[in-house]
Amino acid sequence: MEPKREGISVAALHHQQPAFRGLDAGHMACPGCGQALGARLVTEAIGPDAIIANATGCLEVFTSMWPRSSWRVPWIHSLFENAPAVASGIEAALKAQGRQTKVVVMGGDGGTFDIGLQSLSGMLERNHNVLYVCFDNEAYMNTGVQRSSSTPHAAMTTTSPRGETRMGKRHLKKDLLAIIGAHRIPYAATATVAYPSDLRAKVRRGIEIEGAAFLLVHSPCPLGWGHDGADSIEVARLAVQTGFFPIVEMERGVVAGVMKIREVRPVADYLRLQDRFQHLFEDSREAREELQHLQELADHNIEVYGLRADEPHPRDSEGADTVRRGGMRWS
Amino acid sequence: MTTMTRGGFASAASSLEFNTGGWRLARPEHRGRHAPCETSCPAGENPRAYLGAAADGDLRAAWEKLVEANPLPAITGRVCHHPCETGCNRGQYDEPIAIHSIERFLGDRAIEAGWDYPVGAPGGDAPAAAIVGAGPAGLSAAYHLLKRGIKPVLFDAQPAAGGLLRSALPPYRLPRTILDREIERVIAAGIDFRPDKRIGRDISIEELRADYRAVFLAPGAERPRRWSADGAEPARMRYGLDLLKSWTSVGDLPVKGKIAIVGGGNTAIDLARVLKFAGATEVHVITFQALPGAAAVPDAMSAVAREIRQAVEEGVIIHDHRGIRRLIMRGEKLEAVEMVHMREMDDSGRGRRLVAFEGTETILKADEVIPAIGQEVNSAGFESVIGRGPFFHADRFGRLADHAGIFAGGDACGAAGTVSGAIGDGRRAARAIEAYLRGTAPPEQAVIEPIAYRHLNLSYFDHAPRAAAPILSASERSAGNEIESSISQAGVHAEAERCFSCGECMACDNCWTLCPDNSVLKLAGAPPGRDRYVFDYEHCKGCGICAHECPAGFIMMIDEN
Numbered sequence: 001m002e003p004k005r006e007g008i009s010v011a012a013l014h015h016q017q018p019a020f021r022g023l024d025a026g027h028m029a030c031p032g033c034g035q036a037l038g039a040r041l042v043t044e045a046i047g048p049d050a051i052i053a054n055a056t057g058c059l060e061v062f063t064s065m066w067p068r069s070s071w072r073v074p075w076i077h078s079l080f081e082n083a084p085a086v087a088s089g090i091e092a093a094l095k096a097q098g099r100q101t102k103v104v105v106m107g108g109d110g111g112t113f114d115i116g117l118q119s120l121s122g123m124l125e126r127n128h129n130v131l132y133v134c135f136d137n138e139a140y141m142n143t144g145v146q147r148s149s150s151t152p153h154a155a156m157t158t159t160s161p162r163g164e165t166r167m168g169k170r171h172l173k174k175d176l177l178a179i180i181g182a183h184r185i186p187y188a189a190t191a192t193v194a195y196p197s198d199l200r201a202k203v204r205r206g207i208e209i210e211g212a213a214f215l216l217v218h219s220p221c222p223l224g225w226g227h228d229g230a231d232s233i234e235v236a237r238l239a240v241q242t243g244f245f246p247i248v249e250m251e252r253g254v255v256a257g258v259m260k261i262r263e264v265r266p267v268a269d270y271l272r273l274q275d276r277f278q279h280l281f282e283d284s285r286e287a288r289e290e291l292q293h294l295q296e297l298a299d300h301n302i303e304v305y306g307l308r309a310d311e312p313h314p315r316d317s318e319g320a321d322t323v324r325r326g327g328m329r330w331s
Numbered sequence: 332m333t334t335m336t337r338g339g340f341a342s343a344a345s346s347l348e349f350n351t352g353g354w355r356l357a358r359p360e361h362r363g364r365h366a367p368c369e370t371s372c373p374a375g376e377n378p379r380a381y382l383g384a385a386a387d388g389d390l391r392a393a394w395e396k397l398v399e400a401n402p403l404p405a406i407t408g409r410v411c412h413h414p415c416e417t418g419c420n421r422g423q424y425d426e427p428i429a430i431h432s433i434e435r436f437l438g439d440r441a442i443e444a445g446w447d448y449p450v451g452a453p454g455g456d457a458p459a460a461a462i463v464g465a466g467p468a469g470l471s472a473a474y475h476l477l478k479r480g481i482k483p484v485l486f487d488a489q490p491a492a493g494g495l496l497r498s499a500l501p502p503y504r505l506p507r508t509i510l511d512r513e514i515e516r517v518i519a520a521g522i523d524f525r526p527d528k529r530i531g532r533d534i535s536i537e538e539l540r541a542d543y544r545a546v547f548l549a550p551g552a553e554r555p556r557r558w559s560a561d562g563a564e565p566a567r568m569r570y571g572l573d574l575l576k577s578w579t580s581v582g583d584l585p586v587k588g589k590i591a592i593v594g595g596g597n598t599a600i601d602l603a604r605v606l607k608f609a610g611a612t613e614v615h616v617i618t619f620q621a622l623p624g625a626a627a628v629p630d631a632m633s634a635v636a637r638e639i640r641q642a643v644e645e646g647v648i649i650h651d652h653r654g655i656r657r658l659i660m661r662g663e664k665l666e667a668v669e670m671v672h673m674r675e676m677d678d679s680g681r682g683r684r685l686v687a688f689e690g691t692e693t694i695l696k697a698d699e700v701i702p703a704i705g706q707e708v709n710s711a712g713f714e715s716v717i718g719r720g721p722f723f724h725a726d727r728f729g730r731l732a733d734h735a736g737i738f739a740g741g742d743a744c745g746a747a748g749t750v751s752g753a754i755g756d757g758r759r760a761a762r763a764i765e766a767y768l769r770g771t772a773p774p775e776q777a778v779i780e781p782i783a784y785r786h787l788n789l790s791y792f793d794h795a796p797r798a799a800a801p802i803l804s805a806s807e808r809s810a811g812n813e814i815e816s817s818i819s820q821a822g823v824h825a826e827a828e829r830c831f832s833c834g835e836c837m838a839c840d841n842c843w844t845l846c847p848d849n850s851v852l853k854l855a856g857a858p859p860g861r862d863r864y865v866f867d868y869e870h871c872k873g874c875g876i877c878a879h880e881c882p883a884g885f886i887m888m889i890d891e892n
């Protein structure tokens with residue numbers, strides 16, 4: 001125990017923190033897990049009066065080790081494919097009771113892009129007053145890193161290895177946001193654990209809005225992506241600064257705002273930190289072409305979303321995480 | 332503890348019972364490191380500490396942190412060459428913190444507001460020490476002895492304290508009101524000042540030693556170094572420092588025609604500017620050193636770079652890498668000087684040697700040549716301790732090898748030649764003197780490696796322009812009016828907020844916000860700073876995110892294997 005907190009128990013200190021945190025320590029996530037951080041940041045912004053429906057996946061597993069739980073808000077897990085349906089039912093029941101409790105769904109990219117997509121679509125179409133948060137770690141991590149439709153092109157997973165004919169995943173990352181947008185819901189956005197203030201602001205917006213809201217949170221996975229746990233934030237930040245993961249907001253399916261990139265970095269800076277892209281740095285024609293392909297995809301994002309900043313702005317990729325003495329930045 | 336049943340719900344965060352800390356291979360720890368601004372300040376200030384207090388809006392606390400090391404901030408804020416800013420990590424990002432502007436502002440504010448120096452009166456039975464010379468070195472030693480509970484008795488040959496600050500530094504960069512008020516305040520803090528007492532004339536050093544167990548010698552370097560060109564000297568040669576001193580005491584200097592000043596130090600530059608203000612037609616400065624550039628030049632002129640720049644703006648002509656080979660006389664009268672390309676070169680391991688390059692001679696018309704090539708100690712009265720001279724040979728704490736109880740510092744020791752250096756000498760000597768008087772362990776020199784730029788996480792800072800002090804244009808300047816003025820209080824705050832807080836917690840909340848395991852916890856009521864955060868080692872998995880994302884480089888991962 002450190003001398004400066006002598007006499008205070010760890011549990012007591014956890015409950016004396018100046019901000020409400022709906023997800024606490026003792027969970028079983030890997031060291032440096034982006035999703036564990038992301039989920040906690042989301043709970044900070046929703047507050048204690050909330051019910052979470054969690055799809056199957058790492059988050060569900062690592063927070064609920066029988067007979068304990070890391071959650072400090074009511075939380076339910078049913079199946080992989082039906083979390084939005086469960087949430088829809090909860091929301092309808094609360095509505096019938098005239099209660100204001102917020103309903104939030106959390107799921108991985110496997111649960112969102114693939115397995116739960118039809119029940120998510122139904123929830124959005126019926127415009128339930130629910131916020132859906134997808135923690136996008138770009139593969140099925142909990143079962144040992146299988147590709148999902150969110151896995152980026154050319155990334156290696158156990159089911160999209162670098163083989164004799166393919167340089168990692170053959171297909172492209174599904175443009176889920178366009179599908180969500182096609183439901184014309186009031187609010188949809190992307191965010192990342194590297195910019196916590198932006199993330200929390202978007203959660204608050206999604207909660208405030210009457211009707212369905214969707215948030216895609218880029219969440220580095222040291223195990224599946226093969227980067228050092230200490231670099232999780234760095235990796236997530238580079239995904240934004242390279243244009244690889246665009247940070248955007250949509251109202252009724254129309255892009256309403258983006259986080260501009262002040263200093264656009266080459267995608268290689270992002271890829272180099274991760275084992276899943278190491279084969280792109282081999283000395284071969286295929287590697288060079290696929291590396292360039294990823295650069296072109298990032299450039300395409302920058303182009304279609306208009307990500308390049310004309311002038312510095314406090315909420316662009318450089319300004320949005322500026323810290324101040326005394327921690328005012330994050331509060 | 333709520334027990335779990337099938338279909339039941341968990342009590343809040345019951346997972347706290349799982350001690351995931353056991354997974355850890357390395358633990359994060361708070362490890363304060365010295366900032367380069369501190370390690371490069373000759374006076375030993377810790378700018379980071381007072382910038383932090385200034386950013387928090389507590390100017391008095393900021394001043395108190397500042398005068399921990401330097402009792403003369405209103406003065407150094409104006410005249411120091413501020414190597415702290417050269418060392419400042421922010422210089423590698425955009426522009427260094429304007430540390431001197433904040434130092435000056437705090438010094439001035441303390442004078443205006445009459446804040447007391449944070450020193451108490453020494454007890455009745457406290458030991459006493461004698462200090463010879465009330466320049467910055469002597470004043471600093473006296474102040475730091477006082478802070479250490481020792482009675483300082485300060486002797487000076489002159490009627491007023493200040494040394495060269497008073498006798499030579501021109502008021503256009505050190506106004507007399509500031510000088511007088513700051514020095515008066517330091518003395519009033521509890522220094523027993525004895526003016527008009529020249530050691531070697533009014534009191535001998537032996538008498539002094541009989542009365543005081545410890546003596547600090549800081550008589551500066553009063554005697555001009557002799558100069559001649561090929562053995563030739565004009566009949567009535569006037570030396571630079573003498574001229575400058577008579578100008579500061581009389582306020583006027585008879586001057587006419589074209590002047591050639593030899594030397595590249597502060598005396599040469601200040602004299603050149605004073606002569607220019609006084610109406611000399613042309614003023615030339617001839618030096619074998621180089622003009623300072625944007626990047627560090629190894630043989631740069633020793634004068635403060637800012638002052639050289641301003642002198643050039645005012646019309647002073649500098650001939651760098653030049654020396655005087657010959658004086659061209661018509662009888663008694665100087666006609667011209669013969670200049671030659673000249674540089675200091677490495678003498679194959681035997682130090683440095685001045686080399687003049689044949690065939691590069693040029694003629695410069697001049698009515699007077701004034702040497703300003705440096706001073707040495709006026710050793711009259713100090714013969715028994717100065718050895719072979721012309722400077723005292725002291726270690727970093729001012730100790731003289733064969734003279735226990737005698738200490739020396741400042742210009743009298745040759746090396747530093749700056750106000751902040753003299754202040755640092757006085758400060759360190761006070762430590763050694765205290766140890767000597769109280770019989771405690773003598774201080775030892777420690778080599779401190781400051782935190783490097785690459786150990787900061789710069790993602791968390793944004794570019795912001797450096798505070799610029801208002802400055803008179805060359806045509807508005809005169810010898811008696813201060814050229815540079817202060818930045819505003821708002822400017823001080825903005826500037827202090829630019830500080831990266833290298834190596835010390837700035838309470839930014841990054842570690843607390845970004846730990847995926849909620850294992851950085853805040854303590855309620857703790858002031859903004861390192862005491863606000865603790866690690867929960869029962870749950871911390873040692874991922875290293877907090878260390879990587881700490882903007883200030885204050886967290887280090889320590890191997891636990």
Ligand SMILES: Cc1cc2nc3c(=O)[nH]c(=O)nc-3n(C[C@H](O)[C@H](O)[C@H](O)COP(=O)(O)OP(=O)(O)OC[C@H]3O[C@@H](n4cnc5c(N)ncnc54)[C@H](O)[C@@H]3O)c2cc1C
Binds near residue numbers: 469528530572601709
């Ligand atoms: C023209 C000029 C401009 C300068 N500009 C700058 C500048 O911009 N920035 C900077 O950092 N430095 C500058 N310097 C250098 C700086 O002034 C000196 O390095 C500094 O003053 C040295 O301090 P000191 O206490 O060692 O000696 P001094 O300031 O020389 O003080 C010595 C004191 O000892 C007294 N004394 C001498 N002999 C005796 C004795 N026998 N008995 C009793 N008292 C005695 C003297 O009267 C004097 O008061 C400048 C110097 C000059 C000459």
Ligand SMILES: Cc1ncc(C[n+]2csc(CCOP(=O)(O)OP(=O)(O)O)c2C)c(N)n1
Binds near residue numbers: 058081137139148
């Ligand atoms: C219907 C169904 N199919 C498969 C599984 C096995 N399974 C459990 S977790 C998981 C992976 C989840 O991946 P994702 O949704 O991306 O979340 P992550 O673990 O990556 O956070 C799988 C396939 C299951 N529990 N239910």
Ligand code: SF4
Binds near residue numbers: 371401412
């Ligand atoms: S004394 Fe000089 S070097 Fe030290 S902090 Fe002040 S200006 Fe900087």
Ligand code: SF4
Binds near residue numbers: 369418832
């Ligand atoms: S940024 Fe601040 S702490 Fe770092 S060197 Fe500069 S003044 Fe010192």
Ligand code: SF4
Binds near residue numbers: 846848871872
């Ligand atoms: S971020 Fe948290 S878990 Fe990771 S090393 Fe720091 S305190 Fe430990």
Ligand code: SF4
Binds near residue numbers: 836
């Ligand atoms: S991250 Fe910020 S709050 Fe944490 S130790 Fe570093 S400076 Fe202090």
